[in-house]
Amino acid sequence: MMSRWTCGRCGFVAWTRDRSEMREVTGSHLIAHHSDALSTSDFRVSWDCPYCATAKTAYDTDGAVAEFEAHLHDHVTDRVADGVHVADHVDWNGVVRVDASAVGDEADALRAHFHGAAGLVVAVTPTPERLVRALDERLSAWPRRTVIVSTGEYDFEATPDVDFAGVDVEIVELDPRLSPDDVGETVSRILDANHEPGERVSLEVSVFGQIVAAFDVERAVAFVRMLAARLVDAGGVLQLYVDADADRNVATVLNFLDETIDLTVAVDDDRFVRRS
Ligand SMILES: [Zn+2]
Numbered sequence: 001m002m003s004r005w006t007c008g009r010c011g012f013v014a015w016t017r018d019r020s021e022m023r024e025v026t027g028s029h030l031i032a033h034h035s036d037a038l039s040t041s042d043f044r045v046s047w048d049c050p051y052c053a054t055a056k057t058a059y060d061t062d063g064a065v066a067e068f069e070a071h072l073h074d075h076v077t078d079r080v081a082d083g084v085h086v087a088d089h090v091d092w093n094g095v096v097r098v099d100a101s102a103v104g105d106e107a108d109a110l111r112a113h114f115h116g117a118a119g120l121v122v123a124v125t126p127t128p129e130r131l132v133r134a135l136d137e138r139l140s141a142w143p144r145r146t147v148i149v150s151t152g153e154y155d156f157e158a159t160p161d162v163d164f165a166g167v168d169v170e171i172v173e174l175d176p177r178l179s180p181d182d183v184g185e186t187v188s189r190i191l192d193a194n195h196e197p198g199e200r201v202s203l204e205v206s207v208f209g210q211i212v213a214a215f216d217v218e219r220a221v222a223f224v225r226m227l228a229a230r231l232v233d234a235g236g237v238l239q240l241y242v243d244a245d246a247d248r249n250v251a252t253v254l255n256f257l258d259e260t261i262d263l264t265v266a267v268d269d270d271r272f273v274r275r276s
């Protein structure tokens with residue numbers, strides 16, 4: 001679980017591992033809203049708090065900015081909530097777009113955050129060994145059941161240190177030439193066969209870029225909508241890992257999915273932010 005701060009002036013939301021890390025997020029964000037409260041004259045920097053009567057003047061610019069940021073943070077500490085999950089933002093039911101590479105490890109902290117809070121995990125990924133390693137290293141316990149759908153053969157030699165004893169994980173190998181409909185049907189069958197009533201589902205789709213590249217915009221859009229509708233019955237969160245900057249077609253498809261996507265999150269190490 002994490003700490004969360006919601007900016008009262010815009011749609012920005014930040015999640016950090018704990019409350020102490022939030023200090024680095026709030027001040028730098030709030031100072032952008034209050035840039036007119038900071039002024040320079042006669043080699044000196046002054047700030048005038050918009051929330052209270054505090055005002056300071058100093059010669060050291062960096063020091064003055066840091067002090068103002070820390071001061072602004074103190075005004076919003078009561079808006080920081082502890083023990084929350086990113087999925088709470090969508091009541092554990094909806095589609096979360098994750099702006100991060102689908103095949104790299106930059107978003108592994110977010111993957112582990114979602115998968116670790118679910119009973120059933122279904123992950124469609126081109127890099128199954130990386131995902132297994134990430135979950136094994138980051139989670140104190142594996143989910144009740146994990147099904148990894150991969151477009152390649154699982155290389156057990158790549159994860160010799162992972163002890164699968166007592167871990168309920170299945171690797172499903174997919175023909176890489178399969179269409180989005182085939183992938184959707186496979187995921188749907190996995191949900192049918194494995195979901196227990198009332199159990200949270202975490203569905204990771206890290207093959208969206210490949211689907212967009214191999215098929216037309218319409219089919220890629222339909223694929224996500226179908227999975228989203230399928231998850232509504234089960235109750236869970238679909239995470240769509242996308243690098244919109246890497247492919248113009250991905251950006252086009254995402255525009256069509258605007259109504260379907262409930263939350264967009266960017267990843268900065270172990271810190272996550274919603275951009276508005
Ligand atoms: Zn804001």
Ligand SMILES: [Zn+2]
Pocket residue numbers: 049050051052053054071075
């Ligand atoms: Zn103040």
